[in-house]
Each structure stands twice: as C-alpha cells, then as structure tokens.
Amino acid sequence: MGDTDIGYWVVPLAVFAGAIRVSTPFLLVSLGECLTEKSGRINLGLEGTLMIGAMSAYGVSYLTGSPWLGVGIAAMAGMMMGFLHGIICSLPRVNDTAVGIALMLFGTGLAFYFGKPFIGPQAPALPSIEFGWWSDIGQIKSALSINVLFIFGLVMAFVISWGFKSTRWGMIIRVVGDSEDAARAMGFNPNFVRTVTTAAGGALAGMGGSFLSLFYPGVWHEGLSSGQGIVAVVLVIFARWNPLGCLYASLLFGGAGALGPALQSVGFSGGYHLLNVAPYFLTLVIMILTSSSKQRLSGAPGELSVNR
Amino acid sequence: MDVSQDHAFGVSVKNMSKHFGDFVALDAVDMHIPAGTFHALLGENGAGKSTLVKCMMGFYHKNVGSIHIDGAEQHITGPHDAHELGLGMVYQHFTLVPSMTVLENLVMNHPHIPPVINWDQERHKLEIFLGTVPFKVPLDKRTSELSAGEKQKTEILKQLYLNCRFLILDEPTSVLTPQEADEILGLIRDMANHNQLTVLMITHKFREVLAFADAVTILRRGKNVGTFSVRDLTAEEMGHMMIGAEPIRELGSRKKLTGGDIRLELRDLQINNDSGERAIKAVNLSLRGGEIVGIAGVSGNGQIELVEGLAGQRPIDGGEIFVHGTPYRGTRAEIRNHRVACLPEEPLKNACVASMSVAENLAFRHFDIWPFCQGEKWLKRSEFTRHAAERIKTYGIKTRSPAMRMSELSGGNIQRTVLARELGEPADVLITANPVFGLDFAAVADIHAQIMEARNHGTAVLLVSEDLDELLELSDRVIVISDGAFVHETSRQDADLSVIGQRMAGH
Numbered sequence: 155m156g157d158t159d160i161g162y163w164v165v166p167l168a169v170f171a172g173a174i175r176v177s178t179p180f181l182l183v184s185l186g187e188c189l190t191e192k193s194g195r196i197n198l199g200l201e202g203t204l205m206i207g208a209m210s211a212y213g214v215s216y217l218t219g220s221p222w223l224g225v226g227i228a229a230m231a232g233m234m235m236g237f238l239h240g241i242i243c244s245l246p247r248v249n250d251t252a253v254g255i256a257l258m259l260f261g262t263g264l265a266f267y268f269g270k271p272f273i274g275p276q277a278p279a280l281p282s283i284e285f286g287w288w289s290d291i292g293q294i295k296s297a298l299s300i301n302v303l304f305i306f307g308l309v310m311a312f313v314i315s316w317g318f319k320s321t322r323w324g325m326i327i328r329v330v331g332d333s334e335d336a337a338r339a340m341g342f343n344p345n346f347v348r349t350v351t352t353a354a355g356g357a358l359a360g361m362g363g364s365f366l367s368l369f370y371p372g373v374w375h376e377g378l379s380s381g382q383g384i385v386a387v388v389l390v391i392f393a394r395w396n397p398l399g400c401l402y403a404s405l406l407f408g409g410a411g412a413l414g415p416a417l418q419s420v421g422f423s424g425g426y427h428l429l430n431v432a433p434y435f436l437t438l439v440i441m442i443l444t445s446s447s448k449q450r451l452s453g454a455p456g457e458l459s460v461n462r
Numbered sequence: 463m464d465v466s467q468d469h470a471f472g473v474s475v476k477n478m479s480k481h482f483g484d485f486v487a488l489d490a491v492d493m494h495i496p497a498g499t500f501h502a503l504l505g506e507n508g509a510g511k512s513t514l515v516k517c518m519m520g521f522y523h524k525n526v527g528s529i530h531i532d533g534a535e536q537h538i539t540g541p542h543d544a545h546e547l548g549l550g551m552v553y554q555h556f557t558l559v560p561s562m563t564v565l566e567n568l569v570m571n572h573p574h575i576p577p578v579i580n581w582d583q584e585r586h587k588l589e590i591f592l593g594t595v596p597f598k599v600p601l602d603k604r605t606s607e608l609s610a611g612e613k614q615k616t617e618i619l620k621q622l623y624l625n626c627r628f629l630i631l632d633e634p635t636s637v638l639t640p641q642e643a644d645e646i647l648g649l650i651r652d653m654a655n656h657n658q659l660t661v662l663m664i665t666h667k668f669r670e671v672l673a674f675a676d677a678v679t680i681l682r683r684g685k686n687v688g689t690f691s692v693r694d695l696t697a698e699e700m701g702h703m704m705i706g707a708e709p710i711r712e713l714g715s716r717k718k719l720t721g722g723d724i725r726l727e728l729r730d731l732q733i734n735n736d737s738g739e740r741a742i743k744a745v746n747l748s749l750r751g752g753e754i755v756g757i758a759g760v761s762g763n764g765q766i767e768l769v770e771g772l773a774g775q776r777p778i779d780g781g782e783i784f785v786h787g788t789p790y791r792g793t794r795a796e797i798r799n800h801r802v803a804c805l806p807e808e809p810l811k812n813a814c815v816a817s818m819s820v821a822e823n824l825a826f827r828h829f830d831i832w833p834f835c836q837g838e839k840w841l842k843r844s845e846f847t848r849h850a851a852e853r854i855k856t857y858g859i860k861t862r863s864p865a866m867r868m869s870e871l872s873g874g875n876i877q878r879t880v881l882a883r884e885l886g887e888p889a890d891v892l893i894t895a896n897p898v899f900g901l902d903f904a905a906v907a908d909i910h911a912q913i914m915e916a917r918n919h920g921t922a923v924l925l926v927s928e929d930l931d932e933l934l935e936l937s938d939r940v941i942v943i944s945d946g947a948f949v950h951e952t953s954r955q956d957a958d959l960s961v962i963g964q965r966m967a968g969h
Contacts, residue, residue, distance in 0.1 A: 321579065336558060341542065
C-alpha cells in the first residue's frame with residue numbers, strides 16, 4: 155500500500171467518488187418526489203423535510219450513539235411531514251404547491267428550533283462499505299468506499315421502477331396520477347393513494363437529510379442544505395418521472411458538482427467558483443434543451459397540477 | 463350475494479323517486495327490462511335519465527323505490543354492490559388511463575388485483591376471455607393512441623371482463639362515426655340476441671333507437687311517459703313524447719343566396735396541437751357571405767385546433783388566414799374591423815368569464831369603447847346594465863338579473879348569451895363549434911334558427927360539428943375533416959351519409 159502516482163486519473167476517480175457522495179441526497183429526495191408526483195401531486199416541501207431529517211438524525215445519533223437509529227427516526231419524521239402535506243391537500247380546494255411552500259418554511263424553521271443544541275457536538279457518523287479492498291492504490295480505495303444510503307437509493311430506484319410496472323400498488327399510483335376519473339371509476343380513492351405516496355416520499359426525503367448530517371458533510375448546522383430539496387424536485391421533471399431517470403440525473407448532477415473540487419486537487423484552480431455553479435448551469439441548459447413552449451412534457455402524470 | 467352467471471338477467475325498477483332538496487329529479491318511475499333485450503332510455507337533458515341509472519348503479523341513494531333482478535328485490539347501496547350483482551355501466555366520458563395499454567387498463571379494472579402482477583399470466587387469461595366475446599382491440603396499444611371506436615370497445619370490454627350481464631350505456635356513440643356506432647351497437651345487439659347480455663342505453667339519437675332497441679322508455683321531467691315497443695313507434699312520436707307540449711321554434715327557411723363575396727379564406731393553413739404535432743395539415747377553404755359551411759368529423763381530428771386558430775386563441779404554424787382578402791391574425795382590432803364573431807364549444811369555458819356577471823360578459827366586445835367607456839377611461843356601469851337588459855329581452859335569456867354570475871346560468875342560456883353578444887350586431891363571419899352540444903330540444907331549435915337567420919342576412923358561417931344531423935340540416939356545403947385534412951366536400955343536395963361516414967373514419 156502506498157500513494158502510487160496515478161497522474162490525471164485522479165480527476166475521473168474524484169468525479170466518480172464525488173458523484174456518488176453528492177448525488178445521494180438528490181437521489182433519495184428525487185425518488186421520494188417521483189413517487190409523490192406519479193400519483194398526481196407535487197410536494198415542494200421536501201426542502202423542509204430534508205432539514206427535519208438531517209436535524210433529527212443528527213440529534214438521535216448524538217443522544218443514542220447509533221447513527222442507524224438516527225436514519226430510522228429521520229425517515230419517520232419525513233413520513234410525518236409527508237403525511238401532513240397529504241392530509242392537508244386532501245381537503246377540498248387546497249392547492250398542493252402552496253401547501254408545499256408553507257411546509258418547506260415550516261420544516262426548515264422547526265429544524266432550526268429543535269436543532270440549536272446539536273450545533274457543535276460531534277455525533278457518530280454512518281459507516282461506508284469498502285469496495286476497494288482489491289486495490290493497493292489509496293485513491294481507488296477511497297473512491298470505492300461507498301456509503302450505505304447510496305446503495306439503498308440505488309436499490310430503491312430499481313425497486314420503484316419495477317414496482318410501477320408490476321405491482322398492484324405501483325399500478326394504482328399510476329392510475330391515480332394519470333386520470334382521476336378512471337381511478338374513481340375503478341373504485342380507488344385518489345386522496346388516500348396520494349396521501350400514502352406523499353408520506354412515503356417524505357420518508358425517503360428524511361433519509362436523504364440524514365445523509366447530509368451523518369455522512370457528508372457529516373455535521374449539523376443551519377446552512378446544511380443549499381436547496382437540495384428544491385433541486386431534487388426539478389430533477390424529477392428532468393428525469394421524466396422515471397425512477398431510473400432520477401438515478402442518472404442525480405449522478406450527473408453529483409458528478410458535475412464534484413468536478414470543481416476534483417480539478418482543484420490536481421492544481422487546476424482557475425474559475426473554482428464558476429465550476430461550483432456547473433451543476434446548476436447544467437440543469438438549466440438541459441431543461442432548456444429538452445423543453446418546448448409548444449409541447450407538453452412527455453411522461454408527465456396527467457393529473458399533476460404543473461401539467462394541467 | 464355473488465351471483466356470477468353466464469346468461470343475461472332482467473331488471474325492474476319500481477316506484478323509484480329521487481329528490482335533490484326541493485327539486486324532484488325522479489318521480490315514481492317504473493321500468494321493466496326483460497332478460498336479453500336491448501332497451502333504450504330517451505329523454506331531454508334534465509329529464510332524469512342519468513339520475514335513474516345512477517340510482518340503479520348505487521351512485522345515488524334513492525328516496526323511495528326498489529330494484530328487482532329476475533324478480534327478486536336487491537339492495538344496492540353502492541357501485542360495488544351493483545358490480546357484484548352483474549350490473550355494469552359505461553360512462554359518457556371515457557374512463558381509461560391514457561398512458562396505460564389496453565391490457566393494463568383491463569387488468570387494473572378488476573377488483574382483485576394480485577399484489578405482484580404476472581403480466582404473462584394476465585395476458586393469457588385475457589386472450590382466453592377475448593375469444594369468448596366479439597370485440598377485438600389491440601392489447602398492447604396505449605389507450606391514448608386508440609380511435610374513439612376502439613376506446614369505446616375497451617370500455618365495454620372492461621365491463622364484460624368483470625362478468626357484467628346487465629350493461630348500462632350512457633350516450634355511447636356521441637364521439638363515434640356512424641359506422642363505428644353501428645358496429646359496436648350491432649355486436650351488443652348480437653350478444654343480447656344470444657341471451658348473453660341485457661342492455662340499457664341512454665341516447666338522444668332516434669336512429670339508433672329504431673335500428674337496435676327492442677323497447678324504449680321515455681322520461682320527461684322525472685316522470686315516466688311510457689315504455690313502448692320500438693316496432694309501434696316513429697321518430698316523430700318519440701320526439702313529441704320527449705318534449706311534451708313545449709313550442710319549438712321553426713328553423714327559418716333557407717333563403718336562396720348566390721354569389722356572396724369571399725369573407726374567409728384559408729390558404730395552406732397549418733396548426734399544431736399541444737404536443738407539437740401537426741393537427742391541421744395545410745387546409746384550403748373559401749367561405750362566402752350567406753353560406754354555411756359545415757365541417758364534419760370525429761372529435762380529435764383537428765377541429766379544436768382549427769377553431770382556436772381561427773379565433774386567435776392558438777398560434778398558426780404555417781399558411782395564412784384571410785378575412786375580406788387581408789391577412790388575419792385575430793387581434794382585437796381585426797376582430798372589430800372585420801366583424802368576426804365566434805361561438806366556440808363549451809362557451810362557459812372558452813368564451814366567457816364564469817365569475818363575471820351576465821352584463822359584463824355581454825359587453826366584452828365593446829366595453830372599451832363608447833358608449834360603455836367614457837373618455838376612454840371610465841366605464842359607465844349604467845350602460846352595461848341597459849345594454850344587457852336589451853339583449854336579455856331580445857334573445858330570451860333566462861336570468862334573474864343582468865348582475866347574475868355567468869356560471870349560474872343553464873347551458874342553453876349560456877349559449878344564448880354568447881350568441882347575443884356575437885350576433886347582437888351584424889357579423890360578417892361567424893365561426894362556431896358544436897353550438898348545441900348538451901342542449902334540450904327547444905334551445906337547439908332556437909340556436910339553429912338564429913344561425914340560419916344570420917346566414918340569411920349574409921353572414922358567412924363556418925359550423926364545426928360532430929353531429930351529422932345538425933350539419934346536414936344547416937349547411938350549404940359539408941366538408942369532412944379527418945386527421946387534420948379536408949378529405950371530402952359535398953353540397954347539401956348531394957350529401958350521402960354513408961360516404962361522409964366513411965371519409966370521417968379515414969377510408
């Protein structure tokens with residue numbers, strides 16, 4: 155074992171590692187949002203859910219010493235936030251976008267309020283799995299040290315994708331999301347289905363939050379999320395409401411985000427802040443290229459309010 | 463109470479009443495439908511047809527009355543009970559999930575879906591089932607890509623796959639071509655003949671009643687006028703029983719007008735739909751003053767895009783529109799100068815502001831000029847009221863006051879209000895789409911007479927309609943639109959219904 159010089163190979167390796175590290179919260183939040191939006195409702199409150207998840211995971215991990223318990227509590231807290239959104243939006247004439255924004259502010263505020271005592275102390279972090287055992291090269295070892303939540307998200311992307319095609323629940327979600335009339339004629343209760351998917355989506359977003367505070371960056375402070383919850387909502391549109399698309403979109407976004415630090419590590423420091431903007435710029439460019447003022451987005455659930 | 467049977471059964475409704483507050487929607491209606499028969503339910507809008515079948519299906523809870531299946535009284539408290547008993551209903555509007563395939567739609571309609579769906583097994587089960595029924599549909603097509611006829615077949619298959627033996631059809635042919643309608647009703651008729659199915663069809667098309675039904679029950683204002691064998695009836699007698707003694711306005715005679723100037727001209731007009739696909743494909747048309755040109759076609763063949771394009775509600779993507787020989791883009795100034803009037807379909811949605819008053823809606827065309835507007839700044843409310851009162855009187859609009867909200871008017875009165883606004887002053891061009899959709903007899907006759915009157919006064923009328931009877935009654939020329947192109951043109955005298963139907967279906 156030693157630091158073999160692998161030259162510029164360091165850049166793609168760092169981008170790879172960064173893609174996985176940065177993409178994990180995007181992946182979990184966007185999968186949750188994908189689940190919710192497929193049922194015909196949009197939850198813009200996931201930024202708040204993310205913060206609640208991050209705070210509660212950190213607090214529980216610090217108090218009990220078990221980061222896993224923290225992840226579990228973060229999922230529970232996220233589920234409660236999703237459930238709240240779900241039942242409020244089930245009331246007649248309630249607008250899901252407005253409720254989402256209210257819950258985003260509420261969640262963030264609540265997280266700051268309860269999170270005050272946890273700023274400073276160090277909580278136990280989540281472990282990662284070493285896939286680089288076969289290599290002697292330090293950079294490869296560290297690049298292949300992959301966090302457990304990413305693997306969970308990876309599996310979930312495939313599970314949800316399969317579920318939409320081949321399970322009763324997945325099919326019901328698609329029916330409700332695509333045509334409320336058809337759903338009622340078939341005897342499904344759209345509000346019930348949507349409340350369940352919003353709660354499940356909230357749980358995934360809560361877990362995404364626990365990643366931020368328990369793995370990377372691995373601390374709790376009030377500036378922890380820089381809009382990941384909002385960006386994840388956009389990623390779902392970019393991914394055309396396809397769970398595997400969410401995976402690719404998150405990885406692309408994560409990879410673009412890791413480019414700046416990776417280049418800096420090999421001494422290329424020009425335009426550092428510009429490179430930090432890369433993921434956002436990339437999203438903007440892709441959205442413009444793939445959108446049309448005259449054409450509806452293909453694959454959009456028919457009942458989604460942004461689409462009607 | 464699972465009564466899964468493989469043969470049709472008879473259904474009787476006894477003394478059925480349903481009140482909504484003070485309003486009596488159904489008043490002691492009796493109806494008997496013997497097993498294996500095709501029964502039609504006729505009536506005007508608001509006569510109680512939908513209320514009756516919704517009570518039978520358990521969507522509404524009846525106030526009084528009972529339902530008997532093969533003579534035994536059954537308590538139906540919800541749609542679920544009705545399905546268990548073998549009653550099924552096909553709604554007027556399609557209830558298919560557009561992004562899903564026919565196979566997925568049929569499987570998802572089943573009450574017992576396994577947690578994990580084995581598609582090969584489901585497909586196999588469905589193929590066996592499809593062998594037992596006469597309807598053929600492509601299983602792997604998305605339902606959004608199906609023709610209207612195929613969609614309606616899928617809706618019926620959904621009910622048959624649930625082992626439904628008593629099928630209620632709510633205006634099943636309103637969006638079909640005559641050929642598609644005949645095919646589907648014929649197949650259902652066969653199933654009834656083989657005692658596999660009992661059918662109750664809500665309709666307003668006498669032709670279909672006479673061609674396919676055994677018997678007909680006629681409702682008027684919630685009361686049963688009578689049940690008759692179709693053999694003993696003519697269309698005229700049915701019409702009389704439906705509307706009672708209400709006077710019907712005569713369609714004014716068609717004045718002979720020739721050589722009017724060209725008012726509206728389309729040259730290679732192209733318009734895209736919401737998905738960016740070409741909905742109107744390079745069509746050409748010249749419309750003269752004093753003529754009605756009817757555009758026939760199955761809905762969804764570009765009619766909405768054409769009307770929205772002409773009304774200035776949708777950008778055009780190629781070609782040109784000329785009015786009075788000058789290029790026309792539907793700006794407010796052009797509409798006013800060229801006197802272009804428009805009565806689109808669903809006028810409450812497309813030509814009104816539902817939350818504004820009748821008076822305000824009536825003034826939309828001129829509210830920004832004198833006398834509604836004083837010194838180009840201040841609106842004169844008294845002028846709105848005066849103008850509205852005058853129009854309400856001339857056009858017979860039933861409203862409590864000019865200040866009533868537009869959305870509180872009935873369908874016929876909404877239509878009359880928009881017509882009063884659009885034809886209140888002489889118009890050079892009138893563009894109208896399905897102007898009488900969903901209206902009762904008296905309102906239909908009234909609006910048809912007004913369109914004919916406008917024509918006789920020299921207005922050029924473009925009438926887009928899905929109702930062939932309406933088109934043949936009013937038009938001087940009929941053009942068939944199919945897949946965004948004008949595929950057939952005929953004069954009124956030479957119009958052949960079977961040719962028009964074939965062209966509508968794209969043959």
